[in-house]
Amino acid sequence: MRPAITLAGVTPAATIGIIGGGQLARMLHAASIGLGLRIRLLAEGPDVSAAQVVAQVTVGDYTDLRTVREFAAGCDVVTFDHEHVPTEILHALVADGVAVRPGPEALVHAQDKVVMRRHLSSLGVPCPAFAVVADAEELTAFGDQHGWPVIAKTSRGGYDGKGVWKLDAPAQAGTPFAGLTPGVAIIAEEFIDFSRELSALVARRPGGQSVAYPITETVQTDGICTDTVTPAPGLTPIAIRECQALAVRIAEELDVVGILAVELMQARDGSVVVNELAMRPHNTGHWTIDGAVTSQFENHLRAVADLPLGATRCRAPWSVMANVLGGSHPDLLAALDPVLAADPELRVQLYGKGVVPGRKVGHVTALGDDLETTTRRARRGADLLKGIGDE
Ligand SMILES: Nc1ncnc2c1ncn2[C@@H]1O[C@H](COP(=O)(O)OP(=O)(O)OP(=O)(O)O)[C@@H](O)[C@H]1O
Ligand SMILES: [Mg+2]
Incomplete structure (x- = not known):
């Protein structure tokens, strides 16, 4: 019998297994402490971001069924830091009786963009026009039909803009097919000339309770999210409700448990x-x-542990987050002093990762009453940590 705690009549999962030891697992761990939930980690190595802080760490390969099975046997529920665990392994866990949250039927929509596009389109969810294309010729035909530029994407394995190409003309149609991993498809997508990108975040419990966060505007630079502003400036109350309702609907249709982030492109x-x-x-x-009553990390844990979800309200008129990408400071801790001294209200999270140019190594959040000042403070904090502007 596994240990379980009883709270308000429900028996939530007490030991949560997280597959993947990146910064998301590290921040999930931080959120677990106050709730008294235990975390077990299946990490890629002994020193990865979350392995530095979690007490119970198994170092192993998440693509190896035996490793994942043995890990899951010690957990009440299994969840994820990333979406790369092969779907077959997740199905095997479910067949073993493991509570996998989100389950493989849902998670495949975050793993495979073809599955996601086909399913969302069949539900009538607005998506760019798309087609799976076998070669440069088919991609060119798609571009000629829908117009250039064309966005091409790998169906699986992309991150931080890697595996996404903007192709301006037929001459570039061969690019996505060079060195393509076997089993990975290329999708051609209509280029959306968006005015900005938004993110709609919801948390959903197994029974179906869901909560939606305020909508966030996200700024991507070279394919990497660099800043976010919440609430998204200028979004009308109707548009806010529509984006939230869309995300909740997708979570329900796909039976997502945990956090679902819906990345949106807003047209002019x-x-x-x-x-x-x-x-x-x-x-x-x-x-x-720092900016919401309940963090996404806590609500993800509450959801996968089947506990009531927390309020998503903003704690301040504006929350601006700036990612810290690896820069010229090899030692982030050395850069902490001037950052904290410059702005005692700034909230800083460092991920314990080695500084590699362009790698996400931390983030800072500023809360405030005025958007311009709050944005400036967040960006200045991130810049100082990157080694910019401290001459
Ligand atoms: N159809 C499109 N039209 C215009 N721009 C697009 C389109 N699809 C993607 N993009 C741009 O490319 C970025 C990366 O695309 P996507 O989110 O699919 O890639 P990813 O690498 O899997 O994601 P992430 O960076 O979120 O891990 C988007 O944030 C957006 O800026
Ligand atoms: Mg993306």
Whole structure:
């Protein structure tokens, strides 16, 4: 019998297994402490971000069924830091009777963009026009039909803009097919000339209770999320409700448990289309640690443990998060002093990762009453940590 705690009549999962030891697992661990939930980690190595802080760490390969099975046997529920665990392994766990949250039927929509596009389109969810294309010729035909530029994407394995190409003309149609991993498809997508990108975050429990966060505006630079602003400036109350309702509907239709992040592109006429889905805490929700009543990390844990979800309200008129990407400071801790001294109200999270140029190594969040000042403070904090502007 596994240990279980009883709270208000429900028996939540007390030991939560997280597959993947990145910064999301590290921040999930932080959120677990106050709730008294135990975390077990299946990490890629002994020193990865979350392995530095979690007490019970198994170092192993998440693509190896035996390793994942043995790990899951010690957990009440299994959840994720990333979406790369092969779907077959997740199905095997479910067949073993393991509570996998989100389950493989849901998670495949965050793993495979073809599955996601087909299913969302069949539900009538607004998406860019798309087609799976076998070669440069088919991609060119798609571009000629829908217009250039064309966005091409790998169906699986992309992150931080890797595996996404903007192709301006037929001459570039061969690019996505060079060195393509076997079993990975290329999707051609209509280029959306968006005015901005938004993120709609919801948390959902197994029984169906869900809560929606305020909508966030996200800024991508070279394919990497660099800043977020919450609430998204200028979004009308109707548009806010529509984005939230869309995310809740997707969570329900796909039976997502945990956090669902719906990445949206907003066209100049205000309409939105879905870019992609993530079923784990998301970079665009990091502001919630300091800026929301309940963080996305805590609500993910509550959801997968089947506990009542927490309020998503903002704690301040504006929350601005700026990612810290690896820069010229090899030692982030050395840069902490001037950052903290410059702005005692700034909230800083460092992930314990080695500094590599362009790698996400931390983030800062500023809360405030005035958008311009709050944005400036967040960006200045991130810049100082990156080694910019401290001459
Ligand atoms: N159809 C499109 N039209 C215009 N721009 C797009 C389109 N699809 C994607 N993009 C741009 O490319 C970025 C990355 O695309 P996507 O989110 O699919 O890639 P990813 O690498 O899997 O994601 P992530 O960076 O979130 O891990 C988007 O945030 C958006 O800026
Ligand atoms: Mg994306």
